[in-house]
Amino acid sequence: MLTVLAGLLTALSYSTSDMLSQRITRATRPLTQMVWVMGLGAVILVPVALIIRGLPGAGEWQGTGLAALAGLFYFFALLSLFKGLSTGDLGLVSALASLQAAYVAVVVILFGEPVSPLMAVALALCVFGGVLASFEGRAKSARGAFWAILSGVLFSAVLLCYAYGDLDWLSQAAISRSVSLCMAIPIALLTGSVAVPRSLRVTALGAGAFEVCGLMLLTITFALGPPTVAGVTTSQFGTFGVLLGYLLLHERPKPNQWAGIVCTITGVSVLTALV
Numbered sequence: 147m148l149t150v151l152a153g154l155l156t157a158l159s160y161s162t163s164d165m166l167s168q169r170i171t172r173a174t175r176p177l178t179q180m181v182w183v184m185g186l187g188a189v190i191l192v193p194v195a196l197i198i199r200g201l202p203g204a205g206e207w208q209g210t211g212l213a214a215l216a217g218l219f220y221f222f223a224l225l226s227l228f229k230g231l232s233t234g235d236l237g238l239v240s241a242l243a244s245l246q247a248a249y250v251a252v253v254v255i256l257f258g259e260p261v262s263p264l265m266a267v268a269l270a271l272c273v274f275g276g277v278l279a280s281f282e283g284r285a286k287s288a289r290g291a292f293w294a295i296l297s298g299v300l301f302s303a304v305l306l307c308y309a310y311g312d313l314d315w316l317s318q319a320a321i322s323r324s325v326s327l328c329m330a331i332p333i334a335l336l337t338g339s340v341a342v343p344r345s346l347r348v349t350a351l352g353a354g355a356f357e358v359c360g361l362m363l364l365t366i367t368f369a370l371g372p373p374t375v376a377g378v379t380t381s382q383f384g385t386f387g388v389l390l391g392y393l394l395l396h397e398r399p400k401p402n403q404w405a406g407i408v409c410t411i412t413g414v415s416v417l418t419a420l421v
Contacts, residue, residue: 167350192320214322220326235391236395237391272417374418
């Protein structure tokens with residue numbers, strides 16, 4: 147029960163962070179909000195990691211390198227996600243970004259993992275759902291779909307770097323966030339400003355706080371219970387994105403997009419339980 151609760155709170159935290167960030171990206175630009183989210187994450191994670199874990203040891207350079215590489219992928223993944231949110235619906239972008247689990251499954255299969263019939267069906271659901279959700283027709287209800295899919299691909303690379311690294315989660319998160327922030331600040335300053343209107347600063351920081359909260363809850367979830375339960379519940383940020391978009395942002399996807407979103411979330415949930 148605690149595993150399910152913690153997993154769902156993880157997904158809700160990430161979805162809430164995305165909803166708040168969507169407002170900031172539309173009022174400013176994606177790079178500006180990235181600096182605020184990454185900055186708050188680094189301010190919290192780096193000191194805690196140094197106090198609890200210290201600097202990586204001499205035999206942990208491979209893990210350190212993978213964590214730094216994860217930070218590189220994370221920068222481009224978050225930039226793609228925020229670009230999608232700046233133009234597209236929260237529910238659609240969240241559902242398509244959650245396909246990261248499908249991409250991880252494909253990589254695992256390429257590395258020699260046998261494909262069960264259920265896994266094949268789940269992958270097919272993800273592909274079919276992504277196509278349905280991304281189809282615009284004459285409307286512009288699928289804006290941001292390309293960036294959402296790209297963010298899912300890049301986030302899967304982040305997850306793989308974490309999975310094959312030998313550092314603890316806190317050190318990995320601190321290193322990767324630091325690398326991402328070191329990339330975001332100069333690029334943001336060279337291309338514009340990192341200023342957020344005074345009335346939106348609490349919202350910008352709130353998005354960062356929910357992102358860090360989601361990361362901590364994610365770790366707690368996997369520590370509490372079976373990976374299958376933890377994986378399925380924490381991957382439901384796409385579901386919460388759809389609900390938040392429908393209830394709070396008055397988003398109304400087209401019927402084919404509703405079908406695609408349902409197929410995508412179902413396929414992702416099954417894959418997360420299997421991989």
